[in-house]
Amino acid sequence: MINAVARLGQATIDTVVQLGFAARFVIALLRHSGMTFRRVPLLIRDLYFAGVLSILIIVVSGAFVGLVLGLQGYDTLQRFGSETALGGVVALSLLRELGPVVAALLFASRAGSAMTAEIGLMKATEQLDAMDVMAVNPIARVIAPKFWAGVIAMPLLAGIFSAVGILGGWFIGVVVIGVDHGTFWSQMQNAVDFDADVRNGIVKSFVFGVIVTWIAVFQGWSCTPTAEGVSRAITKTVVYGALAVLAADFVLTAFMFIGR
Amino acid sequence: MERKSWDVLVGLFVLLGVAALFFLAFEVSGAATSRIDGETIRVVAYFDNIGGLKVKAPVKSAGVLVGRVTAIRLDPKSYRAEVTMELSRNIPFPKDSSASILTAGLLGEQYVGIEAGADLENLQDGDRILLTQSAVVLEKLIGQFLVNKAAE
Amino acid sequence: MAYCVTERLVASLSGVDAGYGTRQILHGIDFTVHRGQVVAIMGGSGSGKTTLLRLLTGQLRPWSGTVEVLGVRLDQASEAQRYALRRRIGMLFQFGALFTDLDVFENVAFPLREHTRLPEPLIRDLVLLKLEAVGLRGAARLKTSELSGGMARRVALARAIALDPELILYDEPFAGLDPISLATIGTLIRRLNDALGAASVVVTHDVVESLALVDYVYFVSRGHIVAHGTPDAIRNASDPYVRQFVHGEIDGPAPFHYPAPPLAEALMEEI
Numbered sequence: 118m119i120n121a122v123a124r125l126g127q128a129t130i131d132t133v134v135q136l137g138f139a140a141r142f143v144i145a146l147l148r149h150s151g152m153t154f155r156r157v158p159l160l161i162r163d164l165y166f167a168g169v170l171s172i173l174i175i176v177v178s179g180a181f182v183g184l185v186l187g188l189q190g191y192d193t194l195q196r197f198g199s200e201t202a203l204g205g206v207v208a209l210s211l212l213r214e215l216g217p218v219v220a221a222l223l224f225a226s227r228a229g230s231a232m233t234a235e236i237g238l239m240k241a242t243e244q245l246d247a248m249d250v251m252a253v254n255p256i257a258r259v260i261a262p263k264f265w266a267g268v269i270a271m272p273l274l275a276g277i278f279s280a281v282g283i284l285g286g287w288f289i290g291v292v293v294i295g296v297d298h299g300t301f302w303s304q305m306q307n308a309v310d311f312d313a314d315v316r317n318g319i320v321k322s323f324v325f326g327v328i329v330t331w332i333a334v335f336q337g338w339s340c341t342p343t344a345e346g347v348s349r350a351i352t353k354t355v356v357y358g359a360l361a362v363l364a365a366d367f368v369l370t371a372f373m374f375i376g377r
Numbered sequence: 378m379e380r381k382s383w384d385v386l387v388g389l390f391v392l393l394g395v396a397a398l399f400f401l402a403f404e405v406s407g408a409a410t411s412r413i414d415g416e417t418i419r420v421v422a423y424f425d426n427i428g429g430l431k432v433k434a435p436v437k438s439a440g441v442l443v444g445r446v447t448a449i450r451l452d453p454k455s456y457r458a459e460v461t462m463e464l465s466r467n468i469p470f471p472k473d474s475s476a477s478i479l480t481a482g483l484l485g486e487q488y489v490g491i492e493a494g495a496d497l498e499n500l501q502d503g504d505r506i507l508l509t510q511s512a513v514v515l516e517k518l519i520g521q522f523l524v525n526k527a528a529e
Numbered sequence: 530m531a532y533c534v535t536e537r538l539v540a541s542l543s544g545v546d547a548g549y550g551t552r553q554i555l556h557g558i559d560f561t562v563h564r565g566q567v568v569a570i571m572g573g574s575g576s577g578k579t580t581l582l583r584l585l586t587g588q589l590r591p592w593s594g595t596v597e598v599l600g601v602r603l604d605q606a607s608e609a610q611r612y613a614l615r616r617r618i619g620m621l622f623q624f625g626a627l628f629t630d631l632d633v634f635e636n637v638a639f640p641l642r643e644h645t646r647l648p649e650p651l652i653r654d655l656v657l658l659k660l661e662a663v664g665l666r667g668a669a670r671l672k673t674s675e676l677s678g679g680m681a682r683r684v685a686l687a688r689a690i691a692l693d694p695e696l697i698l699y700d701e702p703f704a705g706l707d708p709i710s711l712a713t714i715g716t717l718i719r720r721l722n723d724a725l726g727a728a729s730v731v732v733t734h735d736v737v738e739s740l741a742l743v744d745y746v747y748f749v750s751r752g753h754i755v756a757h758g759t760p761d762a763i764r765n766a767s768d769p770y771v772r773q774f775v776h777g778e779i780d781g782p783a784p785f786h787y788p789a790p791p792l793a794e795a796l797m798e799e800i
Contacts, residue, residue: 158380165383169390208405238629247626247685250586252615253643273394280397283405302404307486309406310433319398 139335146264146334149257153265159258163266167228167330171274174223179278182219183285186210190286191294204301205308207286212309212318213374216279218366221325224271225358229333232263233354236337237347260334267333271326272319279318317373321366328365329358417444417463418502422476422489427458428512430478430487436462438491443468446489462489464500471496475508487512537563538597539696539728540585545594547584554580555752558594562696567722567729569739571763572749573774573783578732581749582698585730586618587611599695616644619689620698625681627673633660633684634669640691659687662724663717679710686717695727703735711735715742736775740764748774 153160190206236259239245245255283305290296309315333354340350427449436444444464452459464470473494480487491506500506542560546553554577562568570578583589584596587603596603601614627636637656641647647655660666663683668676676684682702689697702714715738722729733739740746740760748756748763748771756763756771764775773781789795 161384161387164387164390168394169383169386172390172393212401212405242624242629243622243626244628246588247620247622248628249588250615250618250620251640251643251688252612253639254612258643270390270394273391273397276394276397276401280400280405283401305405311402311406312433315401315406318401 142335145256146261150261152257153262159262163262167266168270171228175274175278176281179281180285183282184289187286187289201300201304203290203296204305208283208305208309211279211282212314217275217318217321220275220278221329221362222359225329226355229329229354229358230351232333233337233351237340237350241342264330264334267330268326272322275322321369325362328361332358416466420462420500420504422460422506422509423457424509424511426511428478428487434488436489469499472498476506477510478512539564540598543595546592562728564728567743569743569746570732576749577752617694618696619694621686621689623701625685627685629673633671637687659691663687679706697727697729699731703738
């Protein structure tokens with residue numbers, strides 16, 4: 118019993134120490150970000166791996182989520198005779214929540230884990246060490262470009278997800294089920310407010326981008342330099358990333374949408 | 378090193394993302410159609426009850442958007458609701474125009490409807506709309522209905 | 530920070546204690562390397578050899594004592610000074626540590642691209658010359674995944690000398706190589722050192738290759754320098770651990786048996 122309490126205490130202390138490392142790490146990252154923007158090819162390379170390679174899964178998932186929203190939304194709304202509100206329901210669900218959150222979760226699993234793996238493997242094979250000895254700061258050259266690529270890509274991917282989802286909802290609602298095309302769009306435009314919904318959705322996805330990418334690069338940087346260590350780090354990226362996104366979503370939603 | 382193809386693809390990716398965001402901003406949210414272009418004048422109106430009227434609610438005349446509600450507060454002297462609105466300068470309204478709080482559809486959002494009056498002079502920046510009609514409060518309507526029913 | 534080109538002392542450690550966190554690895558180390566020398570640091574695993582290398586690159590700060598490399602006091606240097614010094618040092622890591630997303634040419638070109646603004650044709654010539662020196666000019670366009678272990682190490686060596694360093698460090702360069710590659714690396718270490726007029730420090734536990742190759746040996750055991758001298762002096766050393774190491778005896782100060790109670794006791798326990 119005393120053992121359990123002691124271990125809990127130790128775990129808490131360890132977590133706080135880890136958070137301290139993570140905070141110092143992100144400060145070092147920001148300090149060394151100059152190279153990322155002076156040498157754009159570095160940023161482009163990581164934007165390719167984080168952004169372009171995520172397009173497929175984002176578009177496919179967005180389409181399916183939109184189709185399902187259209188189906189479920191119609192099914193529920195038509196019970197109350199409000200099927201004309203379908204456009205608004207689909208759009209609001211995607212813009213406020215599903216777009217930023219699901220896109221962030223997909224990004225953490227696909228691009229985040231890839232970043233962790235790449236950095237972790239470079240650490241395990243002494244490539245980061247070699248770079249350091251060659252007087253090239255690995256944080257500036259390898260880590261910072263990945264971080265900024267993630268931060269830039271995330272809102273774009275969330276936007277693509279929401280847009281494709283809305284088109285999916287339109288397809289099911291208008292083309293397949295037969296809701297009136299004009300009503301669908303005009304009701305949607307009535308229901309969606311740029312500031313509250315679109316802009317807040319973009320702010321959310323930006324915050325999620327920072328969180329997920331930070332966790333991904335930090336796990337890679339601080340992993341044990343063995344095969345097993347890298348694999349554990351990748352798992353942490355996906356799990357911590359998902360949990361952090363969901364928790365942040367709650368906090369942001371509470372701030373953004375209470376008192377409306 | 379596929380450097381060149383990466384540049385193109387990243388450029389396309391960014392374009393795609395920005396296009397999606399523009400689509401969301403303009404086609405989905407109707408931000409373009411709901412913005413009041415050009416200069417506006419600010420007018421005030423007092424209501425006994427604003428019902429569910431919210432800041433940023435539209436101000437319409439004959440069903441067409443002419444302005445937005447920018448502020449709502451309770452006037453501590455008269456205990457009436459003070460609603461501040463921005464009206465587009467392109468459409469001048471006479472000084473004796475009236476403002477009512479209406480509901481879009483049966484259970485929709487509330488907005489301010491302005492009916493033009495007949496005065497020769499127009500509303501200026503800082504003016505007050507004198508004729509107002511408060512929102513219909515459902516409970517009072519039902520209460521009235523019950524009273525009428527009881528009287529029969 | 531001025532340094533004289535004819536200065537013969539390349540690196541020196543004096544009374545150095547060092548470790549990680551609370552663990553002390555090195556005790557009272559005295560160590561010098563002069564221009565033109567190839568010096569070996571020998572010892573068993575965990576004796577502190579790699580820690581010594583990290584002191585020389587400035588990646589580790591000593592707890593006490595002085596570390597001076599190419600005129601720079603590494604125990605007092607700032608991050609910028611350490612990075613400036615590292616441009617004059619080249620290091621070969623144990624398995625090469627080549628950048629896996631670049632091909633052979635780009636790997637060797639890396640230091641040139643990062644630290645110089647030389648025009649592309651000149652970089653190309655320099656890279657080919659470095660690869661020629663290690664015998665791999667024909668492999669310039671291969672990917673790192675297409676290289677054998679020995680070839681990868683030679684490419685890493687070409688990369689390490691890309692900026693004509695004054696001090697070259699080798700971390701276990703002979704580990705896991707076939708006899709031909711062993712001989713190649715050994716020859717290259719000596720040849721490059723003499724061609725560049727540099728000094729080399731080779732960390733190794735390969736006795737045969739290194740004693741045949743180097744000018745001076747430092748023997749490290751459990752964080753202490755237990756012996757140092759010319760290869761002949763080491764071969765005839767009196768320290769029992771050194772003797773065991775050099776002659777490859779299975780039992781001695783480094784015991785064969787992991788500590789355990791006597792066998793008779795262990796067998797009796799079964800009953």
